[in-house]
Amino acid sequence: MNNQAIEILLVEDNPSDLQLTLRALQKANISNRIHVARDGAEALEFMQGSSTAGDPSPRLILLDLKLPKVDGLDVLRQLKSDPRTQAVPIVVLTSSKEQSDIVESYRLGVNSYIVKPVNFERFSAAVKDLGLYWLLLNQSPNRAE
Amino acid sequence: MNQDTSSSTPGRWVIPLPKSGALVYLGAMVLTASTIALGASLDHFFRGHATLVLLLIPVALSARWGGRGPGIAATLIGVLGATVLLPAYTGAEPVTHGYQVALLCSGLVISVLAQREQSPVPESPAASAEAGNLPPPDLRAVLKEYADLRIALNEHAIVETTDHRGVITHVNEKFCAISQYSRGELIGRDHRIVNSRHHPKAFWAQFWATIQRGEVWNGEIKNRAKDGSYYWVATTVVPLREDHRPPRHYLAIHANITDRKLAEENLRTATRELLDLKTALDEHAIVAMTDPAGRITYVNDKFCTISQYRREELLGQDHRLLNSGHHPKAFFQEMWRTIAAAGVWHGEIKNRAKDGSYYWVESTIVPFLDEQGRPRQYVSIRADITVRKLAEAALRESQLRFSAAFQYSPAAIVIHQRSNLAILDVNESFLEMFECTREDVARQSLISAGLLDGNVAHDISAQLDARGEVNNLEVVARTLRGKLLHLNVSVKEVELAGESCALAIVVDLTARRRAEEEVRTLNSVLEKRVMERTAQLESANHELEAFSYSVSHDLRSPLRAMDGFTQALLDDYGEKLDAQGRHYAHVVRDSAQKMSHLIDDLLAFSRLSRVPLARRAVRVEALVREVVAELLPREQGRALDVRIAALPDCQGDRALLKQVWLNLLSNAFKYTGKRPHAVVEVGCLSTGSVPIYFVKDNGTGFDMRYAGKLFGVFQRLHRMDEFEGTGVGLAIVQRIVQRHGGKAWAEAAPDQGATFFFSAESPSEILHEQPSH
Numbered sequence: 001m002n003n004q005a006i007e008i009l010l011v012e013d014n015p016s017d018l019q020l021t022l023r024a025l026q027k028a029n030i031s032n033r034i035h036v037a038r039d040g041a042e043a044l045e046f047m048q049g050s051s052t053a054g055d056p057s058p059r060l061i062l063l064d065l066k067l068p069k070v071d072g073l074d075v076l077r078q079l080k081s082d083p084r085t086q087a088v089p090i091v092v093l094t095s096s097k098e099q100s101d102i103v104e105s106y107r108l109g110v111n112s113y114i115v116k117p118v119n120f121e122r123f124s125a126a127v128k129d130l131g132l133y134w135l136l137l138n139q140s141p142n143r144a145e
Numbered sequence: 146m147n148q149d150t151s152s153s154t155p156g157r158w159v160i161p162l163p164k165s166g167a168l169v170y171l172g173a174m175v176l177t178a179s180t181i182a183l184g185a186s187l188d189h190f191f192r193g194h195a196t197l198v199l200l201l202i203p204v205a206l207s208a209r210w211g212g213r214g215p216g217i218a219a220t221l222i223g224v225l226g227a228t229v230l231l232p233a234y235t236g237a238e239p240v241t242h243g244y245q246v247a248l249l250c251s252g253l254v255i256s257v258l259a260q261r262e263q264s265p266v267p268e269s270p271a272a273s274a275e276a277g278n279l280p281p282p283d284l285r286a287v288l289k290e291y292a293d294l295r296i297a298l299n300e301h302a303i304v305e306t307t308d309h310r311g312v313i314t315h316v317n318e319k320f321c322a323i324s325q326y327s328r329g330e331l332i333g334r335d336h337r338i339v340n341s342r343h344h345p346k347a348f349w350a351q352f353w354a355t356i357q358r359g360e361v362w363n364g365e366i367k368n369r370a371k372d373g374s375y376y377w378v379a380t381t382v383v384p385l386r387e388d389h390r391p392p393r394h395y396l397a398i399h400a401n402i403t404d405r406k407l408a409e410e411n412l413r414t415a416t417r418e419l420l421d422l423k424t425a426l427d428e429h430a431i432v433a434m435t436d437p438a439g440r441i442t443y444v445n446d447k448f449c450t451i452s453q454y455r456r457e458e459l460l461g462q463d464h465r466l467l468n469s470g471h472h473p474k475a476f477f478q479e480m481w482r483t484i485a486a487a488g489v490w491h492g493e494i495k496n497r498a499k500d501g502s503y504y505w506v507e508s509t510i511v512p513f514l515d516e517q518g519r520p521r522q523y524v525s526i527r528a529d530i531t532v533r534k535l536a537e538a539a540l541r542e543s544q545l546r547f548s549a550a551f552q553y554s555p556a557a558i559v560i561h562q563r564s565n566l567a568i569l570d571v572n573e574s575f576l577e578m579f580e581c582t583r584e585d586v587a588r589q590s591l592i593s594a595g596l597l598d599g600n601v602a603h604d605i606s607a608q609l610d611a612r613g614e615v616n617n618l619e620v621v622a623r624t625l626r627g628k629l630l631h632l633n634v635s636v637k638e639v640e641l642a643g644e645s646c647a648l649a650i651v652v653d654l655t656a657r658r659r660a661e662e663e664v665r666t667l668n669s670v671l672e673k674r675v676m677e678r679t680a681q682l683e684s685a686n687h688e689l690e691a692f693s694y695s696v697s698h699d700l701r702s703p704l705r706a707m708d709g710f711t712q713a714l715l716d717d718y719g720e721k722l723d724a725q726g727r728h729y730a731h732v733v734r735d736s737a738q739k740m741s742h743l744i745d746d747l748l749a750f751s752r753l754s755r756v757p758l759a760r761r762a763v764r765v766e767a768l769v770r771e772v773v774a775e776l777l778p779r780e781q782g783r784a785l786d787v788r789i790a791a792l793p794d795c796q797g798d799r800a801l802l803k804q805v806w807l808n809l810l811s812n813a814f815k816y817t818g819k820r821p822h823a824v825v826e827v828g829c830l831s832t833g834s835v836p837i838y839f840v841k842d843n844g845t846g847f848d849m850r851y852a853g854k855l856f857g858v859f860q861r862l863h864r865m866d867e868f869e870g871t872g873v874g875l876a877i878v879q880r881i882v883q884r885h886g887g888k889a890w891a892e893a894a895p896d897q898g899a900t901f902f903f904s905a906e907s908p909s910e911i912l913h914e915q916p917s918h
Contacts, residue, residue, distance in 0.1 A: 016706030023713060066698060095701040097745075098694055118704045118741035120712040120734075 006050070007033040007135065009058040011043040011075065012093075013067050017116070021062070021093070024124040030131030040070025044078055051084040058088060060134045065094040065101060073104055080109040087141045089134055166211075173207035173215040177222045185231060200227060200248065201255065208256040220252020303378060303399035306385075309357075309392055311336050323378075323401060325371035336397075341375055343367035356384045356395055365402065377406035431506060431527040437520050439463050439481075451506075451529055453499035469503050471495040484512045484523055493530065505534040557651040559591070562644060563609070566590040566602060569646060578653055581625040597622055605636060609647060613638045619654065631655045686755050697748045701741060708737040746873035749804070753880045758798045760885075765838065766792040768799065769827055772806040780814050784821065790828035793836045797905040801881045808874040809840045809901050815868055816899065817844035835887070835906040843898040847891075855891055878903065 008031055012018045018036065025034065035058065037043035043063070051057060061079070065072035072092065079085045091112040092105050105113050114130065117123050177200070184199040200223040208216025228245045298304060304317040316331045324331070324339050331338065344367065355362040362382040369375055378399035384392035426432060427445045434443040444459050452459070452467055459466070472495065483490040490510045497503055506527035512520040551558060557575035561568050567590045576582060579596055591597040601620045608615045615636040622630045631654040636647050711733045719727060766789065773787055795802075810825070817823035820843060830837040845863070847855070856879040857872075875889075878901075882889040886907035893899030 014702050014706075016709065017702060020705065020709035020713075023709075095698045095705070096694070097697075116701075116705060118701060118708050119738055120705070120709040123705070123709065 005033065005056045006035045006058045007031045007060065008131075009035050009037060009043065009046065009061045011037045011040070011062065011067065011072070012064045013038055014064070017064070020120065020123065021127060024120075024127035025131060027124060028128035028131055030128070030135060040067040040072060040075040042069075043067075043075050044070060047079060047085050047088075048082075057085060059140055060131075061088055061090045062093045062130070063090055065092060065096055065105075073101070073108065076105060076108045076110055089138065089140065091130060091134065093130075169207075169211040169215050170218060173203065173211065173219045174222055176206060177203040177219050177226065181223070181226045181231060184227070185235065200224075201251065204252045204255050208258070213256050216256025217253060220249060220256060223252060224248045298398070303401065305331075305336065305397050305399075307336050307395050307397070309394065311395075313338075314394065320399075323370065323376055324368065330371075339368040339370070341367045341369040343375075352382075356382050357392065359384045359386055359392055365406070366399075367406075376401060376403040378402060426526070429528075431529065433459075433464075433525045433527075435464070435523045435525070437522065439523075442522065448527075451498065451504055452496065467496040467498075469495045469497040471503075480510070484510050485520060487512050487514055487518065487520060493534075494527075495534075504529060504531040506530060557653070559649050559651065560639075560641070560646060561591055561649070562646050563606070563638070564645065566592060566597075568594065569641070575651065578630070578651065579622075579624045580628065585625060595623070595625060605634065605649075609636060609638055629655070631658050689751075689755065693748055693751055697744050700744050704737045704741050704744075708734050711737070743873070746877070750873055750877050750880065753801070753877065753884070756798075756801070758801070758884055760796050760798060762794050763797050763799050763802055764794050765802075765829075765836075768803060769806055769810075772803060772810055773827075776807070776811055776814060783818075783823065785814065785817070785823045785825065788824070788826045790826070792827070792829050792838065795836050795905045797885050798881075801884070802905060805878050805881050805903065805905075808878045809903075812874060812901070813840050813842040813844065813899075815844075816846075816863075817842045818868070820844060830902070833908055835904050835908050837902055837904045839900050839902045841898065841900040846893040846895050846897045846899050848895050849893060852891060852893075856889065 008025070010018070010021060010025075012021060022034070022036075025031065035046060037046055043061075047057070047061075063072050063075060067075070070078075072094070076090060076092070079088065079090060086109070089111040090109075091114060092101075092110050093114050093116055094101065095116050097115050102113050112130075112134075114126055117126060180199045180203045200220075204216055204219045204223060207219040224245055228248065299317040299319065302317075303319040303323055304315075305313055305320050306315040307313050313331050313334050313336050316328060321328055321331065326338065352362055352364070361384070362380070364380055365377060366380050367375055367377050379402045380397055380399045383396045383398075385394040385396055386392045427447065430445075431447045431451055432443075432445040433441055433448050435441050441459050441462050441464065444456060449456055449459065454466070476492075480490050480492065489512070491508070493505060493507050495503055495505050507530045508525055508527045510523055510525040513522050513524065515521040551570075552572045553574075554572055555574055557578045558572045559568060559575050560570045567588075568586050571583070571586055576586075581594070581596075586594045586596075592599055592602055598621075601622070605615055605618065605620075608618070615634060618634045618636075620632050620634055622632055624630060633652040633654050634649055635652075636649040639646050639648050711730050715722075715727060715730050722730070769789055769792060773789070777785075777787075810827075813825045814823070817825065824843045826839075826841040828839055828841070830839065845868075847863075856875045879889050882903045882905060885905040887904035889901070889903040891899055891901045
């Protein structure tokens with residue numbers, strides 16, 4: 001990783017999914033400043049650590065729900081309830097189509113909820129759209145410098 | 146002095162003439178004077194001789210009337226008046242002495258003659274004999290006999306003699322006694338003095354006609370005594386005649402029959418009364434008389450009517466003719482014993498009429514005894530009580546019925562007086578309920594018997610006063626053994642024999658209460674169990690939910706990997722593969738896709754049973770349009786005509802129904818994919834009470850032979866290379882429709898499109914309508 005500010009925090013535990021997601025992001029030329037957290041605890045550590053350190057927060061968090069250690073919804077809750085991190089857009093990227101998950105996520109303040117299509121092309125397209133939207137189109141609050 | 150002017154005695158003067166002597170003399174003088182005056186006026190015509198002629202009239206009259214004396218007086222006055230005074234007055238020439246003498250003589254002669262004409266006062270022959278008319282010696286004996294007879298007669302009978310005119314010439318003592326008149330009042334008087342006016346004119350006419358003919362008359366006469374009282378006499382009137390000349394005297398001999406007559410009249414009166422009584426009796430009662438042996442001697446009309454026998458059929462018969470067989474022999478034996486012993490018997494008898502029908506009579510049989518005290522006849526008087534007997538029987542039966550109803554009613558009933566709560570009657574159920582005997586409640590009040598508490602009684606009484614009835618009041622009471630009772634009491638006010646009473650029906654709730662308690666307990670136990678089960682179910686559901694969730698999630702991940710890396714393979718190393726190699730890669734990818742769909746469908750399908758059905762009014766037309774709008778974007782670039790008709794609302798779960806429409810419509814779009822011009826129609830059949838929706842397409846259709854497989858899970862009627870699909874879609878439709886109580890079916894023909902029908906409600910159910918959301 002270069003020492004440029006991280007743009008995307010990708011929280012994903014499944015190696016296949018991880019690889020595919022990275023591949024999709026790369027193909028879409030979204031960014032290469034991506035940090036990967038393999039479970040919820042790592043994700044929280046990273047976020048809390050970077051804000052403590054005063055590093056600028058990532059511009060987008062792609063969060064899977066089914067995570068070991070700390071569950072995705074938990075991460076969501078914590079991040080959204082922490083004033084330091086709540087402004088960061090979080091997009092849940094998960095296989096779960098369950099209403100309960102969707103409802104809960106939005107309740108917790110998720111910015112978007114995407115279901116990972118099995119079809120890779122569609123998955124790629126979705127990732128690309130995501131990236132373009134959140135990194136380029138969407139206005140984020142200025143990052144703390 | 147009443148003289149009967151109606152009696153017709155021939156020769157009798159009509160003018161009433163006074164009999165007293167002085168008046169007769171005066172009358173003579175007046176008559177004479179008036180004749181002189183008349184004569185004087187007629188002198189012109191008769192030249193002075195008229196007076197002479199005329200004078201003869203008053204003289205004759207006076208002599209006839211009064212006898213010799215008055216006649217002579219009239220003569221003297223006449224001569225004096227006519228021959229001396231009148232000429233002096235009128236100045237006419239005086240009458241010659243010879244003329245005077247002639248007048249005197251004629252007057253004297255007339256007077257004497259007239260005297261002789263008069264009937265002499267009959268003197269008894271014996272009296273005249275005593276007066277000196279000495280009859281010949283043989284007549285003396287006859288007279289003696291006659292005198293004796295007379296004395297005897299006078300001792301026995303009432304005797305009178307009258308002259309031919311009816312004037313009494315002689316009466317005996319008895320006559321005076323019975324008529325109460327004295328001899329002086331009777332002699333010379335007309336016998337009508339004792340007339341009572343009882344007998345009509347015709348009677349007297351016949352009487353006089355008979356005796357004047359010289360015949361003896363016999364009869365009964367009612368006379369009137371001096372004091373106005375009446376007496377009857379049996380009379381024989383004998384006309385006394387000399388040779389064949391008309392009778393000059395009548396001898397009447399009477400016997401006093403007043404008593405007899407009175408007795409006769411009393412008898413008549415009594416008889417009439419008896420007859421009246423009998424008639425009245427015949428009107429009212431059935432009367433029969435029998436001889437001592439019991440044979441019928443008399444029956445009245447009513448007897449004939451009720452027994453239906455004619456009089457001839459009854460007389461001489463025994464009463465056994467009417468025997469109905471109802472009474473035992475002893476009954477009749479007792480009856481005969483009573484009346485034969487001269488006792489009066491009363492009783493009720495059932496008889497048999499001629500036609501075989503029965504009637505009841507209330508009878509009184511009275512024996513009548515002869516001089517020896519033995520019955521000589523029996524008189525029976527009966528009243529028809531058939532109707533009463535029938536009424537009695539009906540009443541008895543009714544009483545029994547109601548008594549039975551009261552006594553054996555399963556509800557406990559008590560009748561008591563309102564004033565003092567005195568118990569009048571209770572039925573068996575009551576005794577059972579309160580565990581007491583009839584003796585326990587006899588002559589007790591509800592309170593004194595220990596059945597009811599004072600307060601409760603007061604409550605009930607107050608309600609009765611207010612409304613006249615109490616309905617389903619729940620009270621607590623105790624049985625006589627002290628057991629507590631929960632009762633439901635209903636009371637109604639009734640009036641019995643003028644007394645205000647109450648009829649109370651008591652239902653024991655104790656058992657019911659217990660049962661209710663049990664039910665309640667059971668219910669709560671059940672509820673607990675249900676809650677437990679529900680909890681179990683819910684937790685099971687949760688588990689299932691979690692399971693399927695994690696399963697689907699976990700299954701999808703590898704699928705993604707499969708698909709993704711195969712694509713990566715194609716992307717990165719595609720040019721190193723030949724067509725076959727690339728084909729294999731595609732197959733891998735397709736399989737992954739299919740599996741993904743399968744998982745989705747399965748998940749949805751399994752969830753269908755778990756999701757509760759929320760039934761509300763659904764705006765179906767709007768829903769369909771929504772679904773179509775969702776699906777259309779995928780069908781871009783082809784000629785697809787979707788026609789949606791007006792669709793009625795239905796009751797159902799919107800989310801689930803949306804799945805139905807999604808499946809049916811996506812199928813329709815899918816299977817018309819090969820048509821150059823696809824037409825999909827959505828509508829509703831108008832038959833029946835529930836709406837039947839349909840989706841009709843002009844797609845590839847199917848063979849109806851396989852229609853049964855249509856809704857099976859994973860069943861498909863087309864090959865995967867023709868049309869893709871998992872075969873779960875219609876199963877989902879079926880499952881949802883069934884959960885709604887409806888049905889789903891399809892009609893199609895190969896290559897001619899298909900129509901899928903479904904209803905979301907069962908025809909008979911009209912479930913609770915919820916407001917549409």
